[in-house]
Amino acid sequence: MDIRAEIVDQFKQVALEQDKTLAPLTDDLPLLDSGLDSLCFAVVVVRLENALGVDPFSSDEDVRFPVTFGDFVGFYKNAAQ
Amino acid sequence: MPRNSPASLRAAIGAAGGLSARLVAGPGSSASWSQLAGESVLNCHAAELEGQSVVLAALDPFAAAAAMIQLDGIVRRMVLYPPDLSREHLSFVAATAGADAIVTDQPLPVEVDARIVFVESGVGKHNSQPYSKASPLQTEWILLTSGTTGRPKLVQHNLASLTADIEFGRVPSAPVVWSTFYDIRRYGGLHIFLDAVCSGASMVISYAQESLGDFLTTAGEYGVTNISGTPSHWRRALMSSWAGKIAPAYVRLSGEIADQAILNSLRAQYPQARIGHTFASTEAGVAFSVNDELMGFPQEVLDHTPDVDIKVVETTLRVRSERTASRYLGADSPALRDADGFVDTGDALELRNGRYYLVGRRDGIVNVGGFKVHPEEVEAVINRHPAVAMSLVKAKKNPITGALVIADVVMRNPLSDEDQSALQRDILQFCRGELAAYKVPASLRFVTSLDVSDSGKMVRRNA
Numbered sequence: 001m002d003i004r005a006e007i008v009d010q011f012k013q014v015a016l017e018q019d020k021t022l023a024p025l026t027d028d029l030p031l032l033d034s035g036l037d038s039l040c041f042a043v044v045v046v047r048l049e050n051a052l053g054v055d056p057f058s059s060d061e062d063v064r065f066p067v068t069f070g071d072f073v074g075f076y077k078n079a080a081q
Numbered sequence: 082m083p084r085n086s087p088a089s090l091r092a093a094i095g096a097a098g099g100l101s102a103r104l105v106a107g108p109g110s111s112a113s114w115s116q117l118a119g120e121s122v123l124n125c126h127a128a129e130l131e132g133q134s135v136v137l138a139a140l141d142p143f144a145a146a147a148a149m150i151q152l153d154g155i156v157r158r159m160v161l162y163p164p165d166l167s168r169e170h171l172s173f174v175a176a177t178a179g180a181d182a183i184v185t186d187q188p189l190p191v192e193v194d195a196r197i198v199f200v201e202s203g204v205g206k207h208n209s210q211p212y213s214k215a216s217p218l219q220t221e222w223i224l225l226t227s228g229t230t231g232r233p234k235l236v237q238h239n240l241a242s243l244t245a246d247i248e249f250g251r252v253p254s255a256p257v258v259w260s261t262f263y264d265i266r267r268y269g270g271l272h273i274f275l276d277a278v279c280s281g282a283s284m285v286i287s288y289a290q291e292s293l294g295d296f297l298t299t300a301g302e303y304g305v306t307n308i309s310g311t312p313s314h315w316r317r318a319l320m321s322s323w324a325g326k327i328a329p330a331y332v333r334l335s336g337e338i339a340d341q342a343i344l345n346s347l348r349a350q351y352p353q354a355r356i357g358h359t360f361a362s363t364e365a366g367v368a369f370s371v372n373d374e375l376m377g378f379p380q381e382v383l384d385h386t387p388d389v390d391i392k393v394v395e396t397t398l399r400v401r402s403e404r405t406a407s408r409y410l411g412a413d414s415p416a417l418r419d420a421d422g423f424v425d426t427g428d429a430l431e432l433r434n435g436r437y438y439l440v441g442r443r444d445g446i447v448n449v450g451g452f453k454v455h456p457e458e459v460e461a462v463i464n465r466h467p468a469v470a471m472s473l474v475k476a477k478k479n480p481i482t483g484a485l486v487i488a489d490v491v492m493r494n495p496l497s498d499e500d501q502s503a504l505q506r507d508i509l510q511f512c513r514g515e516l517a518a519y520k521v522p523a524s525l526r527f528v529t530s531l532d533v534s535d536s537g538k539m540v541r542r543n544a
Contacts, residue, residue, distance in 0.1 A: 047523070
């Protein structure tokens, strides 16, 4: 499964549902500038857990929150391994 | 206005004079009220129980009904132990109630420090008169409700509080046959049972081992006119092929929030029936009924409900009346009433356009990033979708907002996977149109059934 593609899909889907304008999803895009608010991110995490079977936020005790979109994708790729 | 409550259940049966009215449990058990009051089912042990504290733990509802009628006015305290409650709590309940005896219809699986008295389940084969007292005691009636610790709470009522809203001596224009999905040892069922006893109406009771189909078939055969249950009971009945077995004149909902979808579904199923939802709980008793077939209740109910004081404190409903319970038994129990005698129901309300809506339990609130969500208000929206039979909304932990709500949904009709995905999107889209964004379920899955507890309410557990 292409994890990046799945994440991009979920960002787009949630932005559409919540009526948000999504910035172009480049690796260096800070998540806070993506156009999604915290409720959107919360929903993305639940949807990704359903789609990928992992929730990297809950798997480690000491979680370093991703800052950019690239970090976010890497975070899920690591967890899925 | 205080009404004359009967001195005892047997006095009530004598006064009601419903000579032909019967109690029915399944196809095999049936007896008239006067038979139940006039034949000893306690094997002549009733005299020994005078003034004592007794736990009534018979499983058979018919035997329990007969024992209730015969023990009221004789014993000091009668604890009603529901048949579905695990027997592991029996020692705790007996100890808390200071029980001298356990009245049962079969051997107990646990050690209890009290006498065991067996009750006969059959009626019509005993010649002995039941023991009676010229001046009956005012027996304490103890009902059990589920506590948060897993142990039941013991709620103290008496016959006067349990029957305070029943009009005695009322002569119905047509014969009334009551029934209820509740067990008669739970408040919702007991209240109907006492109404039937005191008004001389017949009653069809359900029992734990009976299937929904068998129960509704029996109820239909006896021409049930009035029937009550929780919205979950009713959803289950409407989802079955048995709902058409009965043609009631009056349908009552209580115990959970009656949402518009269930009120509408019952209207469609029973076009001839009066449909009402009643606000009641074991602790608060019956507070008021709403008969306009709309969810929630008009604001005027607060000031214009006879015999009941109702107020809203910090969005939560409080009730005071002669129908409220007096206390919880047990040394470390919390107060059941506040300093002014009001029972805090824990039910949260929202006022919109002159109408109060019950939005959920105060202790069931899900906190989504600082915003409060009552699962029940989200369920009420999902249930309005025409393809939905019932739904359960629960909290799911979330690293960003602390929690989110997710939904389990039972469809009215099974669909293909592809149609399910479309329906999933459609239901969530519908929610987004009706609810604030943080109240919309983050995910929704279809399930074939939802757990309903023995007390008829949906089982709520968080993910």
